[in-house]
Amino acid sequence: MNQHLEAINKTMELFERYSHAVRIMQYDMETICPKEGMEAQGEDIAFFSNEAFKLLKDETFMAEVEAAYKEMDDSWNEFDRAFIRDMYRGQLKSSKITPEMNLEFARTTQKAFADWSRAKEAADFGMFQESLAKVAEKDCKVAALRSEIPELKRDTPYDYMLDDYEEGMTAADLDRIFGECKERLVPLLQRIQASDKKIRTDFLSRKVTEAQQKELAYKVLNYMNYDLNRGAMTTSEHPFTSEMAVDDVRITTHYYDDAFASSLYSVVHEGGHGLFELNAPRENWEHHLANKTMGQHESVSRFYENMIGRSEAFCDVVYDMVAECMPQVVEGVSKKEFYEAINTVTPSLIRTESDEFTYTFHIIIRYEIEKEIMNNGLDVAEVPALWKKKYEEYLGVTPDNDKVGCLQDMHWTEGFGYFPTYALGNMYNAMYYNRMKKEVDIDAAIKSGSLADINAWMCEHVWKKADRQTPKEWITEITGRELTSKDFLDYIEEKYTKIYNL
Numbered sequence: 269m270n271q272h273l274e275a276i277n278k279t280m281e282l283f284e285r286y287s288h289a290v291r292i293m294q295y296d297m298e299t300i301c302p303k304e305g306m307e308a309q310g311e312d313i314a315f316f317s318n319e320a321f322k323l324l325k326d327e328t329f330m331a332e333v334e335a336a337y338k339e340m341d342d343s344w345n346e347f348d349r350a351f352i353r354d355m356y357r358g359q360l361k362s363s364k365i366t367p368e369m370n371l372e373f374a375r376t377t378q379k380a381f382a383d384w385s386r387a388k389e390a391a392d393f394g395m396f397q398e399s400l401a402k403v404a405e406k407d408c409k410v411a412a413l414r415s416e417i418p419e420l421k422r423d424t425p426y427d428y429m430l431d432d433y434e435e436g437m438t439a440a441d442l443d444r445i446f447g448e449c450k451e452r453l454v455p456l457l458q459r460i461q462a463s464d465k466k467i468r469t470d471f472l473s474r475k476v477t478e479a480q481q482k483e484l485a486y487k488v489l490n491y492m493n494y495d496l497n498r499g500a501m502t503t504s505e506h507p508f509t510s511e512m513a514v515d516d517v518r519i520t521t522h523y524y525d526d527a528f529a530s531s532l533y534s535v536v537h538e539g540g541h542g543l544f545e546l547n548a549p550r551e552n553w554e555h556h557l558a559n560k561t562m563g564q565h566e567s568v569s570r571f572y573e574n575m576i577g578r579s580e581a582f583c584d585v586v587y588d589m590v591a592e593c594m595p596q597v598v599e600g601v602s603k604k605e606f607y608e609a610i611n612t613v614t615p616s617l618i619r620t621e622s623d624e625f626t627y628t629f630h631i632i633i634r635y636e637i638e639k640e641i642m643n644n645g646l647d648v649a650e651v652p653a654l655w656k657k658k659y660e661e662y663l664g665v666t667p668d669n670d671k672v673g674c675l676q677d678m679h680w681t682e683g684f685g686y687f688p689t690y691a692l693g694n695m696y697n698a699m700y701y702n703r704m705k706k707e708v709d710i711d712a713a714i715k716s717g718s719l720a721d722i723n724a725w726m727c728e729h730v731w732k733k734a735d736r737q738t739p740k741e742w743i744t745e746i747t748g749r750e751l752t753s754k755d756f757l758d759y760i761e762e763k764y765t766k767i768y769n770l
């Protein structure tokens with residue numbers, strides 16, 4: 269083995285021990301840690317994270333990475349090549365950022381988070397405005413510093429931020445994709461709203477117990493072939509997935525006594541994230557590779573949640589499970605009514621509670637605003653008004669305060685560039701869904717008693733190489749085509765034209 273790589277691997281083993289400990293503590297914090305215990309645990313998390321961080325910032329280590337990058341050739345295996353390439357790119361990105369700047373940036377985001385929490389509570393954007401301006405300043409500074417490095421050169425400041433979440437993605441790509449979405453989704457939404465189709469949704473809020481929902485959640489996970497010997501589930505306020513270790517991937521959900529579908533689809537969504545991790549090659553762990561992008565990850569979770577989970581075949585399967593675990597919910601309800609209720613389109617204010625159809629608008633709105641801040645110097649004081657204007661324009665709804673408006677998400681306390689990946693996930697999965705349809709009888713697979721056949725196809729085509737390829741290489745290899753919104757828009761149009769008899 270290359271001597272530099274050998275030295276790097278040794279450090280990485282230690283890095284991973286610290287990181288594993290941090291992940292366990294973080295999972296604990298968000299699930300079961302009592303309020304009074306959080307402060308001490310928070311300090312330990314900060315300590316161990318910093319120990320891990322120092323290992324990668326060590327000058328000898330960084331020199332080893334650079335040397336390995338320069339010596340790397342085709343005789344290296346793909347895993348090592350992908351790992352070193354990403355380590356080197358990461359180093360390059362932060363090469364102009366001094367430790368003082370780094371500290372200042374961390375303070376900015378920490379203060380932004382605290383201000384945002386208070387501002388949201390009080391529904392008052394004014395309390396967050398100054399912090400948001402500082403966050404914008406930070407991102408613009410990072411973009412300017414990276415633009416001095418020829419290998420990282422991008423066309424616009426915002427492109428540098430996008431690159432952190434979805435390598436190679438640009439504002440020009442997104443303008444095109446979201447432009448196409450608006451062109452087709454705006455008139456389609458008008459037709460849906462004008463349709464006289466009535467969908468009954470009354471039974472979605474029928475009372476259920478936590479025990480009933482838990483029983484349903486495990487039934488669904490088993491049906492998804494989620495290996496509970498290598499995975500676990502508990503509850504948290506916001507559902508999430510944690511890749512703890514090679515044989516340990518944990519998800520969370522939440523239980524509301526008047527919204528069983530909320531937990532059900534959280535389980536399917538997080539279960540999708542979990543399946544992706546559990547079925548990635550074991551070699552990824554041996555080679556310290558964990559490079560799935562947000563877009564790749566969301567493509568998989570939303571594939572399970574929407575394309576599979578909200579399909580008629582899946583709704584039929586779940587209907588039977590619901591009838592077993594919580595019979596009162598589907599009493600007097602037909603399978604058709606169940607499917608339609610799960611897919612009802614209702615323009616609303618809150619992104620995380622929106623339906624499959626209107627979700628894209630929530631993302632487009634955030635994208636247009638953050639791009640305007642970074643590329644055209646929009647004064648952040650204008651954000652609440654612009655937010656309202658765009659919600660009226662695209663969805664016909666108006667937030668009457670900032671809590672249900674521009675303060676609803678925490679993402680901007682960290683910076684810009686994250687939101688578009690959610691929508692990109694929908695574009696990717698619609699593209700590979702079209703290939704899957706040609707090779708797998710999807711409805712038959714869904715009705716076969718488990719998702720084993722679907723998972724096997726995903727494993728072979730979608731999961732195997734995700735950590736070793738850029739998103740561009742990945743989607744092109746799976747589908748033979750470059751990123752397009754066409755498949756997603758065709759899928760949406762076909763599905764909702766049918767449901768609403770358009």
Ligand SMILES: [Zn+2]
Nearest residue numbers: 537541566569
């Ligand atoms: Zn997700």
